Amino acid sequence: MAQAAPVQKDFKDCRNAWAATLEALAGEDERIVAVVNDSIGSSKLGGFAKAYPDRTVNVGIAEQVMVGVGAGLANGGKVPFVSAAACFLTARALEQIKADVAYSGYNVKLVGQSSGIAYGELGATHHSIEDLAWLRQLGQITVIVPADAWETEQAVRWAARHEGPVFIRVSRMPVPDLDISDRSFQPGRAEIVRAGDDIAVIACGTTVHLAAAAADMLSDEGISARVLNMATVNPLDEAAVSDAAATGAIVTVEEAHVRGGLGGAVAEWTAANHPVRVSRMGFDGFRQTGSIAHLFGAAGLSPEGIAAEARRTIQTG
Template sequence: MATAAPTAAGFQDCRNAWVATLEQLAEADPRIVAVVNDSVGSSKLNSFQKKFPDRLINVGIAEQVMVGVGAGLANGGRIPFVSAASCFLTGRALEQVKADIAYSSFNVKLVGQSSGIAYGELGATHHSIEDFAWLRPLTNLTIIVPADAWETAEAVKWAARHEGPVYLRLSRMPVPDLNIPDRQFRPGHAEIVHEGSDLAIIACGTTVHLAASAADLLKAEGIQARVLNFSTINPLDEAALHAAAATGAIVTVEEASIRGGLGGAVAEFTSANKPVPVERVGFPGFLPTGSTDWLFQEYGLSPEGIAAAAHRALARKA
């Protein structure tokens, strides 16, 4: 696999790719409907509503009802995409997600918008950094965190085809397109972004391009870091994790809590199968008030911060 790094241009809001793809799918499949919680604008579904006014249901600020309506629509043969800010979708409606969607194995596509800390200064009530920890135990719920616009579009297409519950975690923060030749979207399979054998950096979502930039910094020091895009959090690509552990050290990077998220999942796997040093880059818990950019820098979600975590992992390498 060729080395890949983010392109200089091409920063895009992945929500544009999500709604453009949903509209294309809806044109071809009348079963596709959208359900929102008074979040038509923030879900970027204004044009969808105009094109398909009878196929968008706005329940108002009632997230539990929203998920329940999605379950009912799926039970009636529709393919509902239930879209809301991820902090409210997964927090307020967690019981319904668990019982009505996952336990019942209904064909509902949950779309968590503006995930992570995209809301910045609005603080902990609007941050969605616990969603991985809440949803990972729901074993039949596929969790996908696209890294760029291309992957977002492919994830939406796959979710529409897949029979079963899915959680798509989207951000409102623009990200660059990853320059990876001959890409294929394969849920449950990690994507090699950067080759390397000295250690592995495992990232997802908005942090993948930062991990690739960190690998470039490390390469200048003579350190070859493998970068993996783990866009599927559940199920995990265990073969890729075995290979990552074989490098002798791992860094995980996520716009989420390091407790129970991607870092927690990797630590669980390595401790049980191949113990190696794991440095987790993410958020330790509730965050202070600050802009998204400042919070990223403050908690090491930058190429320099990730490279520093790589040095810590290498220092612990046996």
Template sequence: MSAPVAANSKLFDCRDAYVATLESLAAEDNRIVAVVNDSVGSSKLGGFRTKFPERLINVGIAEQNMVGVGAGLANGGKVAFVAGAACFLTARSLEQVKADVAYSNTNVKLCGISSGVAYGELGPTHHSIEDVAWLRTMGDITVIVPADPWETEQAIRAAAAHEGPMFIRISRMGVPALDRPEGATFTIGKAETLHAGDDAAIIASGTMVCRAVEAAQALAAQGIAARVINMSSISPLDEAAILSAAATGAIVTVEEGCVRGGLGGAVAEVVATHAPCRIKILGFPGFLPTGSAEFLMEHFGLTADNIAASVRELLGR
């Protein structure tokens, strides 16, 4: 793609794309069921419950049971979409995810709702910044972090068609719809180049992709051609795209997650093993204070300005 990809100014809650797609799929496939942890409202599954009351199972505030119930339904031939706040779905039920889903290779689709720092004002217990790092190490769980509503829809459709465990990280924080060429497709394990450039590469996921595009556009105005790669598929990982990015000599990764073990860690593993180059990992350093999502993003440098500054720093400009 030779020209920058701009994002529309309107912001979207990716939960809306998630539930609309799930309802559409459920109307076509009666194997699809939803399992929730007393989070019908925050998971936006009220419409699903109205349309398919017998196919929504609310286990209450019992995340370990929720994952186990989802695994049991999958073993009974259902396609189980297990939804809950990402912080609780992963941290509280990590053993069940490991044993009942990953080790058992069950056809469960874990939907981490309101991921990252979307619940910022509720404090550190509600931040979900370690989820990608935890789950990408577990067996063959496919880990997807969509960047916008279109990609969220495509990821849910891919999840329904995929046989095996998946984790889809679904943001509630408003993001723009990215402009894509007609005929764009989503493929598990494949990255998406949204801005061409050979001076450096920015590899981003989720809510950070639109900010990476904005940073690349600002850098272009300064004579720096930065490639932007949307690495929504964290596991499996598009190593070819990473190696191509490493050929520029400088990579900045940016994610709404911890700097240890997530997208940045995955990219660094590939680079260190196969194609060493300068790399900077942007994200959160660890436990975070209480504050709005925007405050936390600004405070920890997850902004277009800081992404651009990090590229210039690596290039010595």
């Protein structure tokens, strides 16, 4: 079974970009407040708490309360960034996210830390692979899955000035910067990472650089694979999906559940608007306990695995 590539020296922890950006923004806007569930350390908010102790609200291990406090602060004119491990933020406090944030339309910024299977060895209780499927249903929330440190910074900056609820999914798994020139972060707009017209690979978050590497491998075989960084899962860039469908085959890749997440969104749109073969790569059901490399490898989430799935999809499309 193919294994995920080992972490390299030029890979970056996106949590550092998130924390540094929030701290910088707080110096410019006194409305910004951090709300956490006893996760100052894992949220990388030690510097923020030291610089702005009066704007750091630690509710303890009480995620429902945490989201409710965030909604109350937003109702009072603050710009709360509510940060916690994604598995607990989106599962334990889903009712509060639905009623207090999405339904009420409050200006709350939810930040899901250590998302996907980043807590690999802690098992299914700490994996957060269902979060995209859950939050996509709450149409008022913009759902962003940054692919690298640059995009994480841009997403946080955009969220701070955007009026409305936002969910930003931040992984603790280090990733490289994408080699895209003249980048401009636009929510709801996909980035073209690689051009191609034989098949399209649509990825988000920690899998985008793997999809790009897979496209490079396929190129050596004469297969032209388009790679899209679909950082915004809600709203979906339907024009980009339409162009992807025009290649005749699509593979979606995500560090999330294949049912209802990015793969689900793409499959739903193509089924209704441009029927085409869609193969979804990610996780399906509870994952076993194991390292990130093991779990990624078991799901085929590697350049070799993605390239192999692209070949199969072309052949069966």
